[in-house]
Amino acid sequence: MKLAIGEISYTNILPLYYFLKREELEEKGCSFVPQIPAQLNKSMKEGSVHVGGISSFAYGQNPELYDLLPDLSVSAKGNVGSIFLFSKKPITELSHSDIALTNSSATSVHLLKVILKEFYKHENITYNLMEPNGAEMLRDHDACLLIGDDAIFKSWEKSSGLYVYDIGGLWYENTGLPMTFAVIAVRKDIARKENQLLEELYKDLQRSKQLSIQTNFQTMIQEIIHKHGGRKEFWDHYFSGLVYDFTEKEKEGLLYYYHLVYKHRFIEQPVKQLSMWKKGLESQTII
Numbered sequence: 001m002k003l004a005i006g007e008i009s010y011t012n013i014l015p016l017y018y019f020l021k022r023e024e025l026e027e028k029g030c031s032f033v034p035q036i037p038a039q040l041n042k043s044m045k046e047g048s049v050h051v052g053g054i055s056s057f058a059y060g061q062n063p064e065l066y067d068l069l070p071d072l073s074v075s076a077k078g079n080v081g082s083i084f085l086f087s088k089k090p091i092t093e094l095s096h097s098d099i100a101l102t103n104s105s106a107t108s109v110h111l112l113k114v115i116l117k118e119f120y121k122h123e124n125i126t127y128n129l130m131e132p133n134g135a136e137m138l139r140d141h142d143a144c145l146l147i148g149d150d151a152i153f154k155s156w157e158k159s160s161g162l163y164v165y166d167i168g169g170l171w172y173e174n175t176g177l178p179m180t181f182a183v184i185a186v187r188k189d190i191a192r193k194e195n196q197l198l199e200e201l202y203k204d205l206q207r208s209k210q211l212s213i214q215t216n217f218q219t220m221i222q223e224i225i226h227k228h229g230g231r232k233e234f235w236d237h238y239f240s241g242l243v244y245d246f247t248e249k250e251k252e253g254l255l256y257y258y259h260l261v262y263k264h265r266f267i268e269q270p271v272k273q274l275s276m277w278k279k280g281l282e283s284q285t286i287i
């Protein structure tokens, strides 16, 4: 296997993958590995997956292992629409509470911890990682955090008197910055060995992103409705809130996130630079 490509198994990343020429890539030695973010983070670190979307938090834990593919990310400037805290109490009253966290995430669980500590000054919160099942999580906890399709489906349930907070929105209100939830990373060892194939994949990811945007996500949305249900207006609104670029502004937001997760010691080393992959060359570190 030349290139094992990780594919986050949530709807949010689909625009980057939907129009890939999968068969051509497979003929050239690529394979696709669909997994939830927490599994992909692990597979990339261990080396069984070589390139693809991972939690931006996972890059921050091991920046020495990866380069980031330029102009690609899963980000939001404000509400993200699929990362929610469902709470029995208002968010201002969560000190001394018990919160269940989905075990599928890395970025959002730490983002929530940072928001509650840094911006709300909450103390003594107990966090428990659990399978992403909202009803189970809320049985013995004051609140639960869900991400991806699990969060979307839970948000469709009839209102049950819960307070619902969009974590991307809370980040933006407090920082004025976008938040990058997933980056597209490549292991540095593979980037050197498989540079040409990587270039082809990169071009194809860019093409998929462009086609998705040009077609207003419509072909993709038809298929999503068939698979998951939901109204066209819901999905139109969802994709209009997601950002697939990785400009200086997203980088600024991400570096500020790394600053805060380091400040609260969720990562061991500060991350002040991002190492970007560059076609045909050694990676470049940018500030």
Ligand SMILES: C=C(O[C@@H]1C=C(C(=O)O)C=C[C@H]1O)C(=O)O
Pocket: 008, 010, 012, 013, 037, 054, 055, 056, 057, 074, 080, 082, 083, 104, 105, 106, 107, 108, 109, 147, 148, 149, 181, 182
């Ligand atoms: C936008 C989202 O971002 C996801 C959140 C992740 C995390 O919290 O680790 C990882 C990958 C992203 O696909 C989402 O959950 O819908």
